[in-house]
Amino acid sequence: MEALKGAVLLYLVVRSALSPVLVVANDPSPLQDICVADLSSPVKVNGYVCKDPDAVTVNDFIYHGLHNRGDTNNGNRQKTTQVFVTQLPGLNTLGAAFARLDFDVGGINVPHTHPRATEIFLVMEGALYMGFITTANKLFVTTLYKGDVFVFPRGLVHFQINVGSGPALAFAGFNSQAPGLLQIAPSLFNSTPPIDDSVLRNGFRTDQATVDQIRSNFRTA
Known part of the structure; x- marks a missing residue:
């Protein structure tokens, strides 16, 4: 019986490792009632550290x-x-x-x-x-x-x-x-540093004059 249980457990572990995994992504659930953001803290985490x-x-x-x-x-x-x-x-x-x-x-x-x-x-x-x-x-x-x-x-x-x-x-x-x-x-035509013009010309299948014109529109906006 113990050998059978071990075989079943091994099967479930291998099956879970090989099966597609459904991932549901969102902000993590809180672990306490409140965690007011301390916007002045120099500590950088995935979110903000909690105020006292x-x-x-x-x-x-x-x-x-x-x-x-x-x-x-x-x-x-x-x-x-x-x-x-x-x-x-x-x-x-x-x-x-x-x-x-x-x-x-x-x-x-x-x-x-x-x-x-x-x-x-x-x-x-x-x-x-x-x-x-x-x-x-x-x-x-x-x-x-x-x-x-x-x-x-x-x-x-x-x-x-x-x-x-x-x-x-x-x-x-x-x-x-x-x-x-x-x-x-704006992310494509006014990034810092700028994306190389060849990427924009080829990506949009256009010429340099058009790329220059679009860039100028965002930089003066």
């Missing part, structure tokens, strides 16, 4: 100001007001974040990704054309109006643009305290 609990106050769990419209006086005519862990230290280790998005007429939240979070998006006012692209280059796109909700899967390129006749307002929630933001065009 005796120094924590209720203000560490409050963010003021999302009733104010964001300043859309920029090239995209759009403003995202983030409420991530750096704005709300009480979010540290809780796996959540929030944002307000304001759009002028024609304003665009340019194609971008959040490498660490899925985003759920609620339209409060206006009409927003939005969508995301899968790794198979399939586009899922629609126009949403007041009260509509859309979800952008984690890490996929997505965008929103105001196609209405007036300003638009939306709110977004994320399942990470620090979702990350990678805007596609």
